[in-house]
Amino acid sequence: MNIETKAPIIGAIDVGTNSFHLIVATVDSRGMLHTILREKEVVRLGASGGDIKFLTPDAIKRGVETLKRFVDIARSKNAEIRAVATSAVREATNRQEFIDLVKKETGIDIEVISGIEEGRLIYLGALHSLPIINQKALITDIGGGSTETIIGYKGDILYVHSEKLGAIRLTVRFGLDDEVNESKINECRQYIRGVWAPIFYKINQIGYDVLVGTAGTILNIGVMTLLQNEKPVPDVLNGTLLARKDVLKTIKRILNAKTLKERKLLQGLDPQRADIIVGGALIFEFILENINIDKLYISTYGLREGIVYDTLEKKKEIETLQHLNRLRESTIYSIANQYGVNLKHSLHVRDIALKIFDATSNIHKLGTREREWLEAAAILHDVGYHISVDQHHKHSYYIISHCIMPGFTTDEAEIIANIARYHRKSHPKNKHENFQRLSEEKREIVKKLAGILRIAEGIDRRQIQAVRDVEVVQKNSNVIIRLIPAENTSYPDVELWGAERRKLLFEEVTGTKVTFTIGM
CATH class of the missing domain: 3.30.420.40 (ATPase, nucleotide binding domain)
Incomplete structure (x- = not known):
């Protein structure tokens, strides 16, 4: 096959x-x-x-x-x-x-x-490697720069935390790459405890049924533990069950090796990890000493496997539903509800914006990824009203760019925030710090999508859905948008005025001429 x-x-x-x-x-x-x-x-x-x-x-x-x-x-x-x-x-x-x-x-x-999104993808990967979907699983991933701790149950994340505790970070901070002594080790232990004690108090309050460890540090210490106990190391380490006390003995052996040369002689230790293993081992030690469980499972699936599953899930849902996938949709609506967005208005703006996007696809030449960004920005474009009516577009940028957004990357959140930022007032300018931070390619995308959003926002100027629908026709470099008034409403002159005022950005960035008509 x-x-x-x-x-x-x-x-x-x-x-x-x-x-x-x-x-x-x-x-x-x-x-x-x-x-x-x-x-x-x-x-x-x-x-x-x-x-x-x-x-x-x-x-x-x-x-x-x-x-x-x-x-x-x-x-x-x-x-x-x-x-x-x-x-x-x-x-x-x-x-x-x-x-x-x-x-x-x-x-x-x-x-x-973000660290939170990293945790979500790690859980998604581990979920497909072990039969833990019906268990409250505490999953931990010790990386070079950060460590993620996640509690998940039946596919949902109950808790996720990312801490700036990583094998490389602690190695550099406390000089653990070669010679180590009790003073260095204890100083590092105290630091980890100071940073992490409140987090593990919360983790233990939430509770868990099983502990799962993934990523290089934990997998390598797992191999060392098997060899230490004269057990065979399987070709596939996934699903291996280790006793906490045995792993702690392995960590003790690592910490007792006081020089890099000694550590390289430890059975099973990856030589390329020898200079950073002390920092990683101390992080792992704290985890094991602060949990209420005696065994842990090894998962060889983690972040990268989570990326595979996440990518395929997004592709399937976008192709089937033609809008935000479930997790991303849930994130956007959660933010909208948290900040009191007028959803009747924002969803109407979204629908108009997506109709314009779809009808002009051969002009802007953007795809499903950018369509999702436009949809998210349309729903959240007025979120800044939560802070103040004045300059609310700038407040929208701030809120979106500083929100925790599961399902979105940091870069995506920044792009969505910029699109929302330019739904009114000034066009994007290179002197604007938020716009300047984007790559040239992403600036062009923001200008095109903000251009569409500005028109859609203008068409619902009074936020009363006086224009119930639009029909968009593109002929060469001309785009004709027919505004269809709602029944029992007056002539949508304000909406026509609003749309006319806001079409310039789209015209400039696409080289088109936009014309509005009103019809039934």
Whole structure:
């Protein structure tokens, strides 16, 4: 059976702080993941310092070279590529330099995700690797820059937290790469406790039935634990059950090895991880000493497998429903309800905007991804009223860009916020800091989508749905929008005026002429 032809092939790239990972895979009709290939490269993208605020030129070079190789491999399998960046990139002040260079060299867009979104994708991956859907599962992923803790039950996330505790971060902060002593170890332990004690108090209050560990640090310590207890290491580590006391013994052995040379001699330790294992082991130690469970399962599925499932789920729902998928829709409506958005108005604006988008697709040449962004921005464009009527478009930008938005990447939230920001008043300008931060390609997208949103907003100027529907006809460079008045309403002169006032941005960015007519 040639599984590569049975379903879309996804090339998921995890741009991590320590390592980059590629998985090329597909999912069958039963939800089973079929892996075509895996690749890993230790890049140390976030090795610049304890706070990982800057990507060094050497790290950027290593990262780009690795991504060029990964992209070539994925394309050789005709895979749709999705690359997701975590702690190192999302915290770096020069992240745009890295993202732009990757785009230039490979043609792919790097999605920068929040720690919360990272946790969601990790849970999605683990959920497909172990029979835990009917259990309250505490899942933890120790990365190079951050550690995610998630509690999930029946596919829903009950709690998710991302903390800036990672193997590389602690190694740099406390000098744990080579020689270590009790003073360094205890100082690091105290730091972890100070940061994490309140979090684990909450985790234990929520409760859980099973502990699942994933990602490099935990998998490597799991292998060491099996070897320490003279147990065979299976070809597939997924589903391996370990006793907490045995893992803590392994961690003790790691901490007793006081130099890098000694640690490299430890049975089962990956030599490429030897210089950062102390920091990772101390994080793992705190987790195990602060949970109310005696065993843990190993999951070899995590973020990158979660990316595969998430990408395919989004594709299926977008193709079937032609609008936001369930999680993203839930996120948008949750924000709208939280900030008291007038949904009757915003949904009407959304419907008009999407009709204009669909009818002018051969002009703006945007796709389903951008259509989703327009839909989200249309629903949330007035969210800034929660702060003040004056300058509410700017407040909308602030709220959207600072919200936790499960299902959306950090970059997507920024684009949606910018589209909402420009639904009224000034056109996008390069001197605007929020607009300046976007890449040139994304600025163009924002201008096109904001141009559509401005027209749709103008058509419901009084927010009374005086125009019940629109018909859009595109002829060459002319776009004719017919406003269909609602029954028992007066002539929609205000709406016509509002639309006329707001058409200029769309005309400028698309090189078209927009004309409005009124008819029944």
